Amino acid sequence: MADLKDTYEIVVGLEVHAQLLTESKLFCGDSAAFGGEPNTHISPITMAHPGTLPKLNKKAVEYAIRMGLACSCEISRNNYFARKNYFYPDLPKGYQLSQHTTPVCIGGHVNIKTAAGEKSIRLNRIHMEEDAGKSIHDADPHNTCVDLNRAGVPLVEIVTEPDIRSGEEAYAYLTELRKLVRYLSICDGNLEEGSMRCDANVSVRKKGDPNLGTKVEVKNLNSIRNVKRAIEFEAQRLIDLIEKGEPIIQQTRSFDAGNGTTFALRTKEDANDYRYFADPDLTPFRVTNEMLVAIRRDIPALPEERVTRYTTELQLPEYDARVLCDERETADYFESVIQHTSNYKAVANWMLGPIKSWQNENNAAITQFPLSAGSLADLIGLVDSNQLNFSIASTRVLPALLKSPEKPPLDIAKELNLLQDSDESNVAAWIEEVLNKMPEKVAEYQKGKKGLIGLFVGEVKKISKGKADPKLTNDILLKKLQS
Ligand code: ADP
Numbered sequence: 001m002a003d004l005k006d007t008y009e010i011v012v013g014l015e016v017h018a019q020l021l022t023e024s025k026l027f028c029g030d031s032a033a034f035g036g037e038p039n040t041h042i043s044p045i046t047m048a049h050p051g052t053l054p055k056l057n058k059k060a061v062e063y064a065i066r067m068g069l070a071c072s073c074e075i076s077r078n079n080y081f082a083r084k085n086y087f088y089p090d091l092p093k094g095y096q097l098s099q100h101t102t103p104v105c106i107g108g109h110v111n112i113k114t115a116a117g118e119k120s121i122r123l124n125r126i127h128m129e130e131d132a133g134k135s136i137h138d139a140d141p142h143n144t145c146v147d148l149n150r151a152g153v154p155l156v157e158i159v160t161e162p163d164i165r166s167g168e169e170a171y172a173y174l175t176e177l178r179k180l181v182r183y184l185s186i187c188d189g190n191l192e193e194g195s196m197r198c199d200a201n202v203s204v205r206k207k208g209d210p211n212l213g214t215k216v217e218v219k220n221l222n223s224i225r226n227v228k229r230a231i232e233f234e235a236q237r238l239i240d241l242i243e244k245g246e247p248i249i250q251q252t253r254s255f256d257a258g259n260g261t262t263f264a265l266r267t268k269e270d271a272n273d274y275r276y277f278a279d280p281d282l283t284p285f286r287v288t289n290e291m292l293v294a295i296r297r298d299i300p301a302l303p304e305e306r307v308t309r310y311t312t313e314l315q316l317p318e319y320d321a322r323v324l325c326d327e328r329e330t331a332d333y334f335e336s337v338i339q340h341t342s343n344y345k346a347v348a349n350w351m352l353g354p355i356k357s358w359q360n361e362n363n364a365a366i367t368q369f370p371l372s373a374g375s376l377a378d379l380i381g382l383v384d385s386n387q388l389n390f391s392i393a394s395t396r397v398l399p400a401l402l403k404s405p406e407k408p409p410l411d412i413a414k415e416l417n418l419l420q421d422s423d424e425s426n427v428a429a430w431i432e433e434v435l436n437k438m439p440e441k442v443a444e445y446q447k448g449k450k451g452l453i454g455l456f457v458g459e460v461k462k463i464s465k466g467k468a469d470p471k472l473t474n475d476i477l478l479k480k481l482q483s
């Protein structure tokens, strides 16, 4: 039997809800902060008391447009919110305010990179809407409780075209998207806590078939890895159905992370009638040129742009550049250090090596790293000028420096008596001692076993406790061994 993976093509479109990091809700001043004691972020507007009126949060609009500009979307100038009417206990108004047919951002794309190469995932739209509250089923044995803190919190929904062809591509897309919202400071990108939520629309078709197959929508995906697992499971299930000659029903399914499978939640009716209409309590909002200029000014250099600059202007390996740009704070720190030194590669090495280890050991963000950019550059300078070797600088000087970050690295190296010795007579004395200790090795070297030079250098390093200047050591050693 031919491998089914070669016969079929997986088609995926993702819908991502990202909770915007505004202080207040989309249509009132209640706190939009995550969590809080249940029902403490609720004014009469959130509770939908009669006679209350919504007022649009400008910051949320700015954040949505920031995302749109970063993804090269077209920005709609005239916008309004529509009422999407339905009943649910966690929806106090009986409708959700959403930009039904008029998304503020249209089109655009997000570039991804996988083992197969680079690819652009087209976006269909980014629109704004308000979140619903939360029904809590496990707090009381007899009742369902409702927490309305989340009701009215601003969201953007980012919808792709069905351009994704594998679980791996979905993984890369979500990783990129999360990086973007974090760079833009519009969402904390936390899938585990639900501030970023993803629904995966999955279908399969025979390769070469221009038509899309019937899709199923998978929900409850609380990590990027689970999105990938769910897509892989679901695609195989759909292929198996087709192979058995069974029909595929358009469904909403839920992912069970415990066993990696999906199960049906509900079968989608053809025509959900939400009776959309423009909310009469809100005036339409216009996006002006001045707003666009101001929002664009607030967009920092994005990861792709930085990776390109690091690999071209700064000549860093692509791997280093990508790791440095994974988080904006890391890239920002890197950029502040290179204001003080032009040894870019050394800065990258320090950040990917000893500093990353420090972060891992302390479970800390780069913003908590105690050393100023100038101080790290000074430490790198001591290595560059042969006053310290890298291993001593990272294992001895750095830990002391972390305890007294205000002290100059040179002072600490002096206090600990770790500065390299470039005094020719001192180095020569250490070399003498080593060569006297191993006459057979010296004889072997002189008979042609030139590789032994490494051994001598290592021994000198050892007895000088790393203080012998390595270049000088090498030069003097070569001279002595010739004689
Ligand atoms: P719905 O109205 O059911 O939400 P949309 O047309 O708005 O459907 O599309 C929702 C998401 O599903 C989009 O990301 C879109 O790219 C994706 N999608 C649509 N049709 C398919 C399909 N046949 N297979 C996979 N994904 C699809």
Ligand code: MG
Pocket (backbone or CB within 6 Å): 015
């Ligand atoms: Mg949908």
